[in-house]
Amino acid sequence: MRDLKRFLVGRPLKSSALKEQRLNKLKALAILSSDALSSVAYGPEQILIVLASISLLAFWYSIPIALCVLILLAALILSYRQVIYAYPSGGGAYIVSRNNLGENAGLIAGESLLIDYILTVAVSVSAGTDALTSAFPQLHDFTVLIACVFVVLITLLNLRGVTESASILSYPVYLFVFAILVMIGGGLWKIVNGGIPQHHTPIGTFVPGISLFLLLKAFSSGCSALTGVEAVSNAVPNFKEPPAKNAVYTLFMMGSILAVLFAGIMFLGYWLGITPKAEETVVSQIASEIFGRNWVYFMIQGTTMLILILAANTGFSAFPLLAVNLARDKYIPRMFLIRGDRLGYSNGIVTLGAAAILLIIIFRGETEHLIPLYAIGVFIPFTLSQCGMITKWVREKSVGWVSKLVVNLIGAMICFIVVTIFFVTKFTQVWPVLIFVPLIVYLFHRIKKHYVSVEEQLRLTETEKTLQLDGNVVLVPVAGITKVVENSLHYAELIGDTVLAVYVAFDRESEIEMKQKWEQWRPNIRLITLYSQYRSITQPLTRLIDIVQAKAQENNHSLTVVIPQFITKKRWHDILHNQSGLLLRLYLLYLKNIIVTTVPYRLKK
Known part of the structure; x- marks a missing residue:
C-alpha cells in the first residue's frame, strides 16, 4: 500500500519546501480561474433554456440579460479586490463576515462556500462529461461512471501538490481560452x-x-x-510574494477574460439563433455552425471538456484552505489542519472528492439539477x-473609505437582489438551502462546544492536585495456556502489585480442566474462572x-486490564480468528478509571 501511494501521490516533501509550493500569477490564473472561465460553457446555455420556455422570439432578451450579468461581474471584481487587500491572509467571505457581521454570519458564509466547492466539482465534472457525450453520443449511458472517474483522477492530481497540479492544469486552461477566442473570432x-446569415x-x-x-429567472440562471x-x-496565502498584489492582478485578469468569453458566446448564440438541446451543448452547436464537424470543432469540444472537468480544481484549491480556517476556529474537525505528504491539506482534498462523487451519483450527473443550488x-x-466590508468601512473610516x-x-x-430572485423564481430547486444552512450552522456550534469542553477538562490548574494511588491491580483475561498469555502475564507482573487472571468457560468440564492446568503452570498467580451459560x-x-474496580477504588488502587492479542503475519489471516479482545477493549475504553493495555504477540508465519 505504501508503494502504491508513492506511485499515485509521489514521495513526501520536507516542510521546508512549503515556500516552493506557492503559485506565480500565470499558474494561479489557471488553477483559480478555471471554475469561473469554465462557467461560460454552461452559463449562457442556462439563460437560453429559460427564454426557450417562452418562445424563440424571446431570445433577443439574452443580450440585455448578458449586459446585466457583466455589470454584476464588474461589481464583484471591484468588491473582491478590496477584500483581498483588507484580508490578505485569505478566508474570503468567511473571514470578512465573521469579523464584521458576527459568528453566525461567518458560519453561514463558510458553510455555503464549503457546499459550493463540492457543487463546483460535481457541476464542472458533470458539464465536462456532457461536452464529451455531445461529441460522442454513444457514451451517454456511461455519464455517471465517466464523471466519477474524472473526480478520482483530479483528486489524485491535487494530492500530488499545488504546484504540480497547477503546472499540469495551466495548459488546458489557456488552450481553452485560445479555442473559445478562435471560435468567437471565426464567428x-x-x-x-x-x-453566416x-x-x-x-x-x-x-x-x-x-x-x-x-426575465428575472433567466438573469438568475445566467449568474451561474x-x-x-x-x-x-x-487562496491569497498560496500566492508568491507579494501575495495580495499578485492575487488582485490575477482577479482582474480572470474578470477580463471571463467578460470577453461570456459576451462572445452570448452574442454568437443570439446571432445564430441557437436553441438549447438536451443532447448537445450550446457551445457545441455554435462551433458546429461556424466550422462544421472538422478538427477545429473537435479542438473546441475537447478543450471545453477539459476546462469543465479541470474547473473542479478551483474547488480543490479553495475548499481545503477554507476548511483550515474553520478548523482553526474549532467549527469542523481538526483533521483538516493536517498537511499531507505533499504539503497539501490531504484530508480536505479527499473529503471534497468523496462528497462530489456522492452528489454525482445522487443526481445521476444531470448538471441542470445542480446549477441552481x-x-x-x-x-x-x-x-x-x-x-461585512460595508460594516468595516463604516466602523474604521480609513483613508478613502467613502x-x-x-x-x-x-x-x-x-448580490442581494440576485439571491432574492433565486428564491422567488427557483424556490422549488433551492429550498433545501433553507433547511441545510441552519442544520450545518447548528452542527458547527456543537463541534465547537465539544472542543471548548475538552480544553476545559484537559487544562491544568494550580488548585487541582493529581490523585495519588497506593497500588495497581492488573486483570488479565486468558483463553488458555499459550505463549500469548505467558507474554501478557510477564508484563502484568512488571506493572502490577496484584495480578489476577480470568478465564471464561462455556461448560463445567473445561472450567475444571483449566483450573488443574493452571495450578501446575502458574500457581503464584490467582486464576478466577467464570461460567457463561449463554456462551458470552x-x-x-x-x-x-465492575466488582474488581469497586474494590480497587476502596483501597485507593488503580485497575489495569491487560488484553493478550496475537498479531497475524498477513492481514487477511485476521478474518480466520475471532476478535473478542478488540470488542472487550472497545467496551472498556469508555468505562471510568480503568486503564486498558493490549500486549501484542506477533506470529512469524
Missing part, C-alpha cells in the same frame, strides 16, 4: 463577411407571454457564469462579504471488572 469574421429575432421585438418573472469569482480571495451557494457568501463603501454597497445590493465472553468479564 465574428464570418458575420462581418456575410458568411442572420437567424435571430431583432432586438425590441414584441414577445407574447413575456413577464418580469421569467459568475461562480468561482471568490476563489482568488480565499450551486449558484445560490455562491451568492449568499457574496452578499454577506459585501455587507469610495470603498460605495463599491461594496453597490455589490451588496446587486464479554458480559461475565465486564461484570467481574
